[in-house]
Amino acid sequence: MIDCTRAMETNDAPATIAVPQDDALRALLAAIVDCSDDAIVSKTLDGVITSWNRGAEALFGYAAAEAVGQHIYLIIPDDHRAEEDEVLARLRRGERIDHFETVRQTKDGRRIPISLTVSPVRNAAGRIIGASKVARDITERQQSEALRARLAAIVDFSDDAIVSKTLDGVITSWNRGAERLFGYTAAEAVGRHIFLIIPADRRAEEIEVLARLGRGERIEHFDTIRQAKNGHHVAVSLTVSPIKDSRGHIIGASKVARDITERKRAEETLRRAHEELEERVRERTAELSRMNASLRQEIAERLRVEAERTQLLTRLVLAQEEERRRIARDLHDQLGQQLTALRLTLEMLNAQSADQTDVRVQIETLQELARQLDQDVAFRVGELRPVDFEERGLRAVLTDYVRKWSKHSGIPVRLHATPSTGERFTSEVETMLYRLAQEALNNIVKHARAECADVVLERSPEYLSLIVEDNGIGFDLSSVGSIGGGVGLLGMRERAALVGADLQIESTPGRGTTVIVRVPAHAAATRIP
Structure with a gap:
């Protein structure tokens, strides 16, 4: 072999x-x-x-x-x-x-x-x-040589300063970036100790870096100060890596230094701006604190005034209901009796004038007027009397009122009520919606010249709503401060506000009027009988 x-x-x-x-x-x-x-x-x-x-x-x-x-x-x-x-x-x-x-x-x-x-x-x-x-x-050798050439070019043309040195601190390479940053040419720097660019008060720092390199450590983004040829100090960010030979032994170090002068200047500017901002924030916070205290006092005063206003409005509404009750009683007791006496007198006169045709016709006309007057008084007394919702609830009472109002006024009314409105609500909400429905319908008779009207009572997860709509002549909202008659628009809104409700009026000349009352669900909370 x-x-x-x-x-x-x-x-x-x-x-x-x-x-x-x-x-x-x-x-x-x-x-x-x-x-x-x-x-x-x-x-x-x-x-x-x-x-x-x-x-x-x-x-x-x-x-x-x-x-x-x-x-x-x-x-x-x-x-x-x-x-x-x-x-x-x-x-x-x-x-x-x-x-x-x-x-x-x-x-x-x-x-x-x-x-x-x-x-x-x-x-x-x-x-x-x-x-x-x-x-x-020689493919691998050429590739290796090309790679080394590219790396050398990258190092030489890098904007960063790239320097290599021995473990004793002797400079062995110095690229163009180092020449620009520190002012020394490669010929001036190579062979010199690295202390060439390290200020005296930073040399202990370099000794520590060399010790860490000897242990194989890599030092990344280490901010420090170096000294240029002209004596100026330069703020740099250093990355230091060990250089090893083919056997893995550490034989030196590579340093990449980036000039961070502009960054440090920007950081200082930012720091000063931050301090100024902090001072302004402190001043503004103190000012806002004073304003907040003043605002709290103002809010407390407004709440007090609003509470007093609400109490006053509540007393006013109660007084109105009491006044309605008194007027209804007076109308029933006094005017009612007088109308009854008038009707009886007319019947007696009618009987006595059986053979006087002209007189009898006039008496019958007066009897019809007395009958209509009696019906109208009875309807108004019914409107003025306090409503008892205990037995029937809002939907039933409103349904009955709409039917009577339509019959009395001669205007057809369609009532739309969702099933959930048959439940009971707080007495304040029920009374408020009933009175506002009365006011809106009576305004139709007085002002709208409507041929028909719609009343909607509906309940959603967010609101309990009452809508009264007619097809009458409408009006220009911008030129009217009050709906006219009764408590007027302002009074209606104040009454709605007592239970946290919102009242809106929508109207256009020639296209009718819509009154919308929305009570938040929590304010209209269903009452347990």
């Missing part, structure tokens, strides 16, 4: 290769060539391939059986064939070509960079009879 680890190094190949005469030596050399990782190919001076080792098979993709006997152009791109002709010419002159970097083409068409060493092959008489080529794939 042949040990391929004994294979010769390509770089140490002899200037010429003589054809060996000893069979054992020839076998040994053939085994070394076949086991080499490099591609080793031999060819005639005409370019015909005469040998093709395993390394060539692996590198170019052709088996030895495919390559031997073919022209060397098999693996040479068209644009490099002139180069091969020059190589053959030099070989004929007995020259050796070392580490010639070029491009070759694989079986699948890929172009690969290689480092080529070409040596002439001589026979026993010393005559050149061919050439031996040792080719090494």
Whole structure:
């Protein structure tokens, strides 16, 4: 067995290769060539391939059986064939070509960079009879070199200052960013101690940084001060990383320094602005506190006045209800009796004038007027009397009133009431809605000239609502301060406000009027009988 680890190094190949005469030596050399990782190919001076080792098979993709006997152009791109002709010419002159970097083409068409060493092959008489080529794939090396070049360019053209140093603090590299930031050229800085740019009062800080680097630590975004060539101090943000050799040993440090002068200036401006803002906030807070105390006093005073107003309005409403009761009683007791006496007198006169046709007609006319007057007084007395909601509830009482009002006024009215309005509500809410319905309907008789009207009583999760709408002549809201008659718009709104309700009037000349009363659900809370 042949040990391929004994294979010769390509770089140490002899200037010429003589054809060996000893069979054992020839076998040994053939085994070394076949086991080499490099591609080793031999060819005639005409370019015909005469040998093709395993390394060539692996590198170019052709088996030895495919390559031997073919022209060397098999693996040479068209644009490099002139180069091969020059190589053959030099070989004929007995020259050796070392580490010639070029491009070759694989079986699948890929172009690969290689480092080529070409040596002439001589026979026993010393005559050149061919050439031996040792080719090494340098793709990874070129990629590595390109990467190093790109990284070097990035470092050199970075706006940040990038500096490397030994663990003793000696500067080993200095990019253009460092030149701009600190004012020293690379020639001035490299070889000097890093203390060159560190103020005296910051040197202990650098010693601590070196100690941490020696332990393999990385220091990120460390804000500090450095000193430029002109003596000015520069605020910088430092990132410091250890540099390791191929065995992982820490041999130095890399520093990336970014000028943060503008940032520090902005931070200082922001800090001052923040302090000023804090002071203004404190002053404004104190002012608002004083205003708030004054406002609380004003609110308390308004609440007191509103409470007194509500109490006054409540007493007024109660007084109105009492006055209604008194007027109704007086009308019933006095005017009612007088109307009854009048009707009886007219009946007696009618009987006595049986043979006086003209007088009898006049008496019957007076009787009809007395009857209508009696009905009207009875209706008004009914309106004025306090309503007892205890037994029937708002919907039933309102339904009965609307029916009587329609009959009395001669105006058709449609009543729409949702089922949930049949429940009981607080007595204040029921009384308020009933009285406002009365006022709105009576205003229709007095002012609207309506042909019909609608009354809606509905309940939603948010409101208990009463809507009274007519198709009358309407009016201009902007020019009317009161609906007219009764308690007027202001009185209606104040009455609604006593239970937290809102009253709205919608009207347009020629298009009728709508009165809307909305009581918040919590204010109209259903009362348990």
